[in-house]
Amino acid sequence: MGKIKILNPGLLSTIQDMGRVGYQQFGMPVSGAMDSNALQVANVLVGNAATEACIEATFLGPEIEFLADAEFAVAGAVADVFLNEQAVDAYHNHRVRQGDILKFGPVKEGCRLYIAVGGGIDVPKVMGSKSTYLRGQLGGYKGRALQQGDEIQIGVSEAFQKRQLNREALVFPKKHNHIRVIAAIENVAFTMKGLKAFLNETYTVSSQSDRMGYRLNGPRIDHVAGADILSAGIANGTIQVPAHGEPIIMLADRQTVGGYTKIANVISADLPLLGQLKAGDKIRFVEVRLDEAHRLLQEQNQQIISAVSVILPKNKA
Numbered sequence: 001m002g003k004i005k006i007l008n009p010g011l012l013s014t015i016q017d018m019g020r021v022g023y024q025q026f027g028m029p030v031s032g033a034m035d036s037n038a039l040q041v042a043n044v045l046v047g048n049a050a051t052e053a054c055i056e057a058t059f060l061g062p063e064i065e066f067l068a069d070a071e072f073a074v075a076g077a078v079a080d081v082f083l084n085e086q087a088v089d090a091y092h093n094h095r096v097r098q099g100d101i102l103k104f105g106p107v108k109e110g111c112r113l114y115i116a117v118g119g120g121i122d123v124p125k126v127m128g129s130k131s132t133y134l135r136g137q138l139g140g141y142k143g144r145a146l147q148q149g150d151e152i153q154i155g156v157s158e159a160f161q162k163r164q165l166n167r168e169a170l171v172f173p174k175k176h177n178h179i180r181v182i183a184a185i186e187n188v189a190f191t192m193k194g195l196k197a198f199l200n201e202t203y204t205v206s207s208q209s210d211r212m213g214y215r216l217n218g219p220r221i222d223h224v225a226g227a228d229i230l231s232a233g234i235a236n237g238t239i240q241v242p243a244h245g246e247p248i249i250m251l252a253d254r255q256t257v258g259g260y261t262k263i264a265n266v267i268s269a270d271l272p273l274l275g276q277l278k279a280g281d282k283i284r285f286v287e288v289r290l291d292e293a294h295r296l297l298q299e300q301n302q303q304i305i306s307a308v309s310v311i312l313p314k315n316k317a
Helices: 036-045 185-189 192-200 268-275 290-305
Strands: 002-008 012-016 054-058 063-066 070-078 081-083 086-088 094-096 101-104 109-117 151-154 163-165 176-183 203-205 213-217 228-233 238-240 248-250 257-260 262-266 282-287 308-310
Touching: 036 054, 036 070, 036 109, 036 163, 036 268, 036 290, 036 308, 070 163, 176 268, 176 290, 185 262, 192 262, 192 282, 238 257, 262 268, 268 290
Parallel strands: 176 282
Antiparallel strands: 002 063, 002 151, 012 054, 054 109, 063 101, 070 094, 070 109, 081 086, 081 101, 163 308, 176 262, 203 213, 203 282, 213 248, 228 257, 238 248, 238 262
């Protein structure tokens, strides 16, 4: 067992895993990684279970001192990675010694970095998860974002084995992003003009966006009668349209129920891409069938499994 020390937390760094599943019926949000693909491949790079907790960092990664020998890997957004002020490859795992310092440059592509340590992050599970739920001040490390001076327990990693990541397994936002959706049963609450706007116009991620949801700016989506409904369950990627007519995509820290009409739901395979979007990024929605959504998710899961390969040592002559 060892520890890491946070010398600088970056802009927003929290501990996240795959989320707090099974408690929405009691009003508890799921939370978890915004880009679950990146979290899983970072873990696989260091030999962890794919669902182990990582540090999720937004826009600017933390500066971390290792207080014991350890192993780390990074996945997700593209940023320069420095170990003791020397640039290292972001698509490999790395062995570190006590006293080594890890830091990052600003994100160049995407929005969120995932930092995995061998043996995992040793914080208590709350309702079966290590994920931080900021609004509820629970989970993760003391229920909050990481701060300067925090010392966090880490597990014991396996015997070091050099691994590399196929970069194509990660998703990065483009200038214009196509997000695939399944139509919601409540889309009958919208006018034909509103439905056409949703599927044919471009929307922009607003600066009023966070882990709870992305507010989108763009053409108004009109309702037939009104936006309010009896409160109903909210899934990751549910797209609500309030009375003002601009859609909101509900995400990791979403509430468990909502009282606005739902026009569609983002397919699971495109949620990791959503998690890497930032204010100003553009979205066009594309409707797909449910069977197509299942096929795309299966393909993505298979890609995650094969994303990491072991680097075998060269034979000595």
